[in-house]
Every structure is written in C-alpha cells, then in structure tokens.
Amino acid sequence: xxxxxxxxxxxxxxxxxxxxxxxxxxxxxxxxxxxxxxxxxxxxxxxxxxxxxxxxxxxxxxxxxxxxxxxxxxxxxxxxxxxxxxxxxxxxxxxxxxxxxxxxxxxxxxxxxxxxxxxxxxxxxxxxxxxxxxxxxxxxxxxxxxxxxxxxxxxxxxxxxxxxxxxxxxxxxxxxxxxxxxxxxxxxxxxxxxxxxxxxxxxxxxxxxxxxxxxxxxxxxxxxxxxxxxxxxxxxxxxxxxxxxxxxxxxxxxxxxxxxxxxxxxxxxxxxxxxxxxxxxxxxxxxxxxxxxxxxxxxx
Amino acid sequence: xxxxxxxxxxxxxxxxxxxxxxxxxxxxxxxxxxxxxxxxxxxxxxxxxxxxxxxxxxxxxxxxxxxxxxxxxxxxxxxxxxxxxxxxxxxxxxxxxxxxxxxxxxxxxxxxxxxxxxxxxxxxxxxxxxxxxxxxxxxxxxxxxxxxxxxxxxxxxxxxxxxxxxxxxxxxxxxxxxxxxxxxxxxxxxxxxxxxxxxxxxxxxxxxxxxxxxxxxxxxxxxxxxxxxxxxxxxxxxxxxxxxxxxxxxxxxxxxxxxxxxxxxxxxxxxxxxxxxxxxxxxxxxxxxxxxxxxxxxxxxxxxxxxxxxxxxxxxxxxxxxxxxxxxxxxxxxxxxxxxxxxxxxxxxxxxxxxxxxxxxxxxxxxxxxxxxxxxxxxxxxxxxxxxxxxxxxxxxxxxxxxxxxxxxxxxxxxxxxxxxxxxxxxxxxxxxxxxxxxxxxxxxxxxxxx
Numbered sequence: 001x002x003x004x005x006x007x008x009x010x011x012x013x014x015x016x017x018x019x020x021x022x023x024x025x026x027x028x029x030x031x032x033x034x035x036x037x038x039x040x041x042x043x044x045x046x047x048x049x050x051x052x053x054x055x056x057x058x059x060x061x062x063x064x065x066x067x068x069x070x071x072x073x074x075x076x077x078x079x080x081x082x083x084x085x086x087x088x089x090x091x092x093x094x095x096x097x098x099x100x101x102x103x104x105x106x107x108x109x110x111x112x113x114x115x116x117x118x119x120x121x122x123x124x125x126x127x128x129x130x131x132x133x134x135x136x137x138x139x140x141x142x143x144x145x146x147x148x149x150x151x152x153x154x155x156x157x158x159x160x161x162x163x164x165x166x167x168x169x170x171x172x173x174x175x176x177x178x179x180x181x182x183x184x185x186x187x188x189x190x191x192x193x194x195x196x197x198x199x200x201x202x203x204x205x206x207x208x209x210x211x212x213x214x215x216x217x218x219x220x221x222x223x224x225x226x227x228x229x230x231x232x233x234x235x236x237x238x239x240x241x242x243x244x245x246x247x248x249x250x251x252x253x254x255x256x257x258x259x260x261x262x263x264x265x266x267x268x269x270x271x272x273x274x275x276x277x278x279x280x281x282x283x284x285x286x287x288x289x290x291x292x293x294x295x296x297x298x299x300x
Numbered sequence: 301x302x303x304x305x306x307x308x309x310x311x312x313x314x315x316x317x318x319x320x321x322x323x324x325x326x327x328x329x330x331x332x333x334x335x336x337x338x339x340x341x342x343x344x345x346x347x348x349x350x351x352x353x354x355x356x357x358x359x360x361x362x363x364x365x366x367x368x369x370x371x372x373x374x375x376x377x378x379x380x381x382x383x384x385x386x387x388x389x390x391x392x393x394x395x396x397x398x399x400x401x402x403x404x405x406x407x408x409x410x411x412x413x414x415x416x417x418x419x420x421x422x423x424x425x426x427x428x429x430x431x432x433x434x435x436x437x438x439x440x441x442x443x444x445x446x447x448x449x450x451x452x453x454x455x456x457x458x459x460x461x462x463x464x465x466x467x468x469x470x471x472x473x474x475x476x477x478x479x480x481x482x483x484x485x486x487x488x489x490x491x492x493x494x495x496x497x498x499x500x501x502x503x504x505x506x507x508x509x510x511x512x513x514x515x516x517x518x519x520x521x522x523x524x525x526x527x528x529x530x531x532x533x534x535x536x537x538x539x540x541x542x543x544x545x546x547x548x549x550x551x552x553x554x555x556x557x558x559x560x561x562x563x564x565x566x567x568x569x570x571x572x573x574x575x576x577x578x579x580x581x582x583x584x585x586x587x588x589x590x591x592x593x594x595x596x597x598x599x600x601x602x603x604x605x606x607x608x609x610x611x612x613x614x615x616x617x618x619x620x621x622x623x624x625x626x627x628x629x630x631x632x633x634x635x636x637x638x639x640x641x642x643x644x645x646x647x648x649x650x651x652x653x654x655x656x657x658x659x660x661x662x663x664x665x666x667x668x669x670x671x672x673x674x675x676x677x678x679x680x681x682x683x684x685x686x687x688x689x690x691x692x693x694x695x696x697x698x699x700x701x702x703x704x705x706x707x708x709x710x711x712x713x714x715x716x717x718x719x720x721x722x723x724x725x726x727x728x729x730x731x732x733x734x735x736x737x738x739x740x741x742x743x744x745x746x747x748x749x750x751x
Contacts, residue, residue, distance in 0.1 A: 119570035123562035127419070128505060159570040159608045163562045166392070166606060193630060194391045 001183070001199050002032045002209055006104075008187060009144035010130045010169030013110075015153040015161075020174040020181055023047075023108065024203040026150050030106050031056060031207045033146070034063045039103040041094055045069045045087070045112040052108065055207055067094070073116075087116050091125045098129075098145050105129065109150035110164065119160050123167055130169075176200075180215050349549050349595070351409025352380065353479045358656050363551055363597050364409070366401030368480040369679040373647075373668070374622055377479070378599075379655050380551060381592045382621035383584070387604040388558075389628040389645060394670065395601045397485065397677055398626075399555055402599045404429040404489060406497075406553035408481050413499035414533055414554045416526055418563035422501030425557070426494050430483035484675045502529050504564060520576055522565040523583040530554060530590060540594035552596035559583075560602045560616075569606035577612065584619040621653040626670070639682070643669035647679055 005012055006029065016022030034040050040063055044052050048070050053061050067090055075086065091113075094105055107113065113122055130147045153161060153173075165171055171186045185197045200212040233240050242250065254262065355362050355376045362377030365384065371377045378384050384402075388395040406413050407429065415422035507525050519527075534540050539552045560568055560580050567574045591598055600620070604613050617623050628645035629635045640646075647668040652660050667682040 118567060120562040120565045120567045124418075124505070124565065127563055157571075157608075159572065159606075162606045163569050166561065166603060167563075188391060193393065196631075 001185075001201060001211060002029055004187075005029060005170055005172065005185065006033055006146060008169045008189065009146050011126055011147045011149060011164075011167055012170045012172070013164055013168040014148065014150050014172050014174070016150065016174045017152065017154050020176050022150050022172075022174050024207065025172070025174065025183070025209075026106060026108060026148060027052070027055065028203055028207045028209050029148055030064070030104070031060055033104040034060045039063075039065070039098065039101065040106065041065045041067065041098065041103065042106045042108065043067045043069060043087075043090060043094065044108050045073070046109050055205065057206075065097075069112075087113055088121065088125065091129065095125075095129050102144065102146075104146045104148065107147065107149045109152065111150070111152040111155050114151075114156060114160055119163060123163055126164075127167060130167075178215060180212060182214075349551055351405070351411055351479065352551060353377070355379070360655055363411075363553070364405050364480040365398070365599075366403075366405035366481070366483065367398065367677065367679070368482070370398070370624070371480055373649055373679070374652060378597050378622065379653065380595055380597050382597060382653060382655070383588060383591060384597070384599045385616070385620035385623045386599065386601045387623065387625035387648075387650070388601050389626040390605055391628065391630060392558075392603070393630070394626050394628055394645060394672065394677075396557070397672070398624075399557060399599060399601050400425070400429050401483060401677070402553065403555050404432065404483055405481060406551075407489065407493055407499075408432050409551075410497070411551045411553050412537060412539075413497060414502070414530065414552060415499065415557075416502035416504075416529070416555065417557040418504035418522065418561065419558055421503050422499070426499060426501075427488065429489040429494075430485045431487035431489050433482040433484050482676070485672075485677065486675050500529075500533050502526055508565070519582055520565045520579040523579055526556070527583065527586055527590070530587070534590060534594045534596065539596055549595060552594065554591075554596055554598040556598065556600045558603060559600050560604075560607065568612060569603065569608065572608040577609065580612070581615050581619055584616060588619065588621075617651055620651070621655075623651040624648070625650050640669065643671045643680070643682070645670055 012029075014022045014026055016025075030040055030042065042052065042064055044066060049066050049068050052066070053064065056064070069087060069090060073087070098105060110122075117125075126147060126149070130145060149164075149168075151161075151164065169188050169190075171188070173184045173186075174181060175184065176182045180200055181202060182198055182200045185199065186194055187197070188194045198214075200214050202210050202212055204210055349361075352361050352363050353376075354360065357375065361380040362371075363380055364371050364377050365374070374384075386395050386398050403413055403415065403426070413426075415425055417425060502525075504522050504525075507529075508522060534552065535542055537543075537552070539550070558564070560566055562569055566576065566580055568577060568580050587598065590596075602616065604616070604625075607613055607616075625648040626645060627648065629637075629640055629643070630645075634640050647670050649668070654660055668679055669682050670677060670679045
C-alpha cells in the first residue's frame, strides 16, 4: 500500500480525525521513502522534533532533514536560530532545496499551515512545490517531488477541504471500525478516471505497515425508522398482477397501430384468404329500386 | 440540418450580392448610397471571417464551440462577444475536454488564441489538443456506433416505437468544412498546426510576484493581471477595430481554465464569507465589457462545486452569457443506475443568452447526457433511446387511486418494481409526497373513491 501511495507523486493528502490518527501513517510513509534513498524534508509544526524522530532508527534519522516551526513559530527568538519569515518562507525555501532529484516533503501538519496562512496562498505554494519537474507529464515518476500533507479534517470546513482535495493527486481518508483502521484511498491520475480503494491496515511500533483483512461486518439490528410499509395492492377491487400466462399473451399481442410484418403481408396480398366484402341489402317496400342512373338526365 | 444548408447558401448569396453590386453591368438596379470600391471598408454588412457564420435566427455572428452537438444545443454556436461558462464536474475530467475542443476549433479555423491558466503551462495545454478528423473517418466512426445501437433499439422499441422516428441529437458531418469540425481525442494535434497558429499564453505563477502582499484593492491581483493582459492583446492585435491598417479581421478565442479556484488567489472556494468575494464577479463584469467591444469569444471553466456561497454561483451565472453544467456519474449513486448505464454524465444547459432577441433558443430535449467514447465526445438526449415503461404508467395510475386510502407514506410494493429502476422509484415517491398533502386535504378524511 505504501508504494502505491508514493508512486503517483504530487500532493498526497492524509485526512485523519480524532478517532483515527494519521501521524503514524505519515511516519510510515516517511520511513518508506527514506529507505528508498530519497531526500526527505519534514516541516514540523505540531509536534516537537524529538517526538517526531521517536521510533525511527538512526539510519532513517540521519536522512531526515527537519525544519522546525514548532519551537518558535513566530520567530521571537534571535533571528539566526529559527526560520525567518514564518511558515510561508519556510515552504518557499523547501521549494528551492528540493530542486534536484526526487524528494519527499512531509508537512506536519497542513491544518496548522491552514490556520496560519490564507488558503489560496497555501494552495498556490503547494501547487508550486508539487510541480517541481521542468517538463510535467514526461518525467518519470521517480523524479518527481512528493508532498505528504497531514490534514485534520475535523478542524476545517468544507471549503478548505474541498480546495485541497481538488489539488491532491492522492487522497487518503482514515477511518475504521472496532479498533481496526482502514484507509479509503482515492487516486486521481492526470488524464484518467479516479479510482477508489479501501485498505485495512495497522502500523507496527517500528512504523512499518501491516495489511489486514477486512473484519467481518456484524449484523446490526436493522432499525427501521419508518412505519412498516403498507402494501396498497392487498385490498384492491382490481388485479394489478399478471400471471405468467397473461404476461406471455401480453407480450405477443400485436398493437393496433404497429405496422408489423403480418399486416404488411396482408395488405400486399390481393386477398385470397379473406373474402371480399359484400353488402347485403334488403329492400323495403318504400324503396325505389330503379336501376337506371338517376343522374342520366343531367346534362353533365 | 436546415441551418447547415442555409449557412452555406447564406454566405454565398451575400458574396454574390456584393459581386453583383460591384460589377454594375449585370443589373439595372442601382444601389443607393456611396458605392464601395474594393473589398475593404464595410460594404458587406456581414463580416466574412473564416470559421464564423451568421445565426439563422437573428443574424448574430457565431463561432463553433468545437463540438457540433453542443453548437446545435446552443442555437447554432457561440455568439461572438459572449462568454461560455462551463461548470466543471467533480473530478475535472470532462470539462478540460470541452476547453480543448474550443481551442482546437480555433486553431483549425485560423483564429487567434489566448490561453490563461493557473495550473498548467499554456504551451502544454496546446500540445495536448485533439487532432482534427477529416470527414470520411468520422463517418466510419459514426457507422460503427450506429450498427451496434440498431440491434439493441429494435428489441426495445415495441410500445414507444414512435420514438424511433425522433431525430438523434448529433448532426452528421457538416457539409461545408468552414464551421464545426470533429476531433479525435486519442491523437494529438499535429505540431505544424500549432506553430502556424497565433497564440498568447498567460500562466499565473510566472506573472505574479513572489512576495506575498495583502493588497487592499478589490480585485485579486491574479485577476487584475489577467484582465490587463487580455486588454493589451485585444488592443495590440486590433480585435476591437483600433488598428485600422489591418484588413483581415480575425476572431480572438480566449480560454480561461479553473477560474475561481484557489490557484488564482481567490478564496471564494475556501470560505463562505470572504472580504474579496466580489473580485470574481467584478472580473466577469469587466471581461464581458472587453468582449462585447471586440471580436472575441471566451470559454471559462469554473469549479462551481467548490464554491461555498451559493449566491455567488447565481451571480456568476447571471454575469455569463451561456452556462453549461457538467455532472459526471463517477462516485455518485447514479453510476449504478440502469437508466444511465450507457453514459458518463449529464449535461445541463443552465442559461442561454437572449442576444438582440425576445425569446430563447432552447432545444426541445431537456435530458441530455454525454458519453466519452475512445475517440469522441458525444451528447445525446436520454429520452430518445428509452421506451416508456408500461409498468411505470401503471404505477402512476394506481398511485392516483391509492393516495386518499393510506395516510402513511406511500411505499411502493416490492413485486411491482421489478422493472422500475431505483431512481425513478425515488422520483415517484417524491412526487407522491408532493401530491400527498394536497390529495389528503381535498379528500378530507377516510373517504374511499368509489367507482
């Protein structure tokens, strides 16, 4: 699962909530890309550096380049120590640093950035970050820059969530049932239809991923909020159902205005089978049965 | 189509009128007024520009949108000087196709192009345009599809056989190759066509300054820059008639992609009440003013599904001339609906302009769906290929009888609904709810309808 998430490149959005946290998945992805030998930059805003590095072994920790915004977000301390210019400058600096070779940028978290920056500016910066390649669409996926963003979806309204979803190439929504976490993944490949996938997983203490089988759905008692449905056809004075024989007869019925083959044949044939129509006339006593044409004396 | 026939003869006849007027030995009728000498200076009332034709209804100059089926729905084409707004579908798969068709039509007709985007480089957009199809290959495509459809439709059209006589929405290849071409999406446009065309690109990340300034002006800086760019091009290239040396008039086709998205710097998709909520509407207003005074047509795709404030969508619709909405079935419950199984989405014509006219040019078929085949994008009316379900009619009849009998919510009996599709059941249930209170009150109590 991790390979497929990292394969597409671009912005990978991890949407988590209070019940199903996403930082462990983010760390698993960071570990995976560090093991692949890529440059990994982490912009830490919500947790301290020690807490983020906890659980990684030394080889991975040496590959992580950590940019700390947690300790001094407003740059109150001496300007030399913390990142100057605030979060926006930090992002733009990342843009310049990752211009060579494949890289992964982990943003922990996008929610913090959304609260400190206006949404359109953040979207524009993320777009600039994730389209690092000089010839888009032609470069191999390994050369692209991947941006992993952790977003706490309960903190934002539908506006920013929708805006960031439309930017993301891959969107992972974390949920789960009964203690088992699941990821609903939406892949938006550039010129293809989006594809969905749901994967049940669990993260081990060393931040490697283990796929799980979907837990069996327990049969919940179906609470029917509506009143039991009334079958209106039970007490009717007419019959609405068709028996099988009636259905067959109905299907084989020729409709009156349908110009079917039989009618066509019947019209074309001169009428050998049918008798021509006769008029049977019984004259009354008062009828004038003059065989002569009454119009003969007219000078027409 | 009558329109296609008259378009060819119409332009030919005006040409011949002009020819007859200039050669004054053919007819004894003298033309009053200053005799025009030569081909320039507007002696012909109808401007004869390549790729345009006058509308048969009101003489308005029209350009093709690149999709002849869409042209037919819009009353012949897109009027010069107007804006076509495409409301994007949710995953933005089909609206770029319409955008590309418009631009490709411009290249094939020899119009000038202006492509503006905040997401993609305009040079890359132009590289991905579809290749034009010559008439013969389109006929082959059409025939293949017709054969596959004929066998299906013969079986179904038993009761509603009169619907077979309804004309299909698609027009065949237009006889005159000057208006409306067909394109093959699976192939790219040949490079030499792009090189011979005149195009201008506006890519926002290059134009905008890197420093973040909270400007107090009412228009977002991205929009302001785009408007200035468009105005410059119109003035310099003489599309508004300001450059009188230019003899050959041409149309400028403007394409703006993803207008209103956060990448343009507009937060209308992010918040419901924002300080700069009027910048998009002001942009459209100024753009329309620019278009009306020049020989240009504009297509804009906008992600209206992301806009949080619904009042803004209504304002945007009013400020645009023609509005077409795309709704794709991906991810929605309509994907599994058997009614829509052949199609990929619905097209809603939300607005058609009344230009110099008192009435609208609305087509008769209201339910339109589109389908993306391997090479073509087609638009069809749904009702023309579906029979009227006899069970549906039966259901409507018994609902009318049964409503006063049961005051509870009417649930359709399960065994009657084996041929009725699920969504039409829901539609009927909703219409039953609408009928319910009315019928209940007029019936008044548990009176049974006796026959």
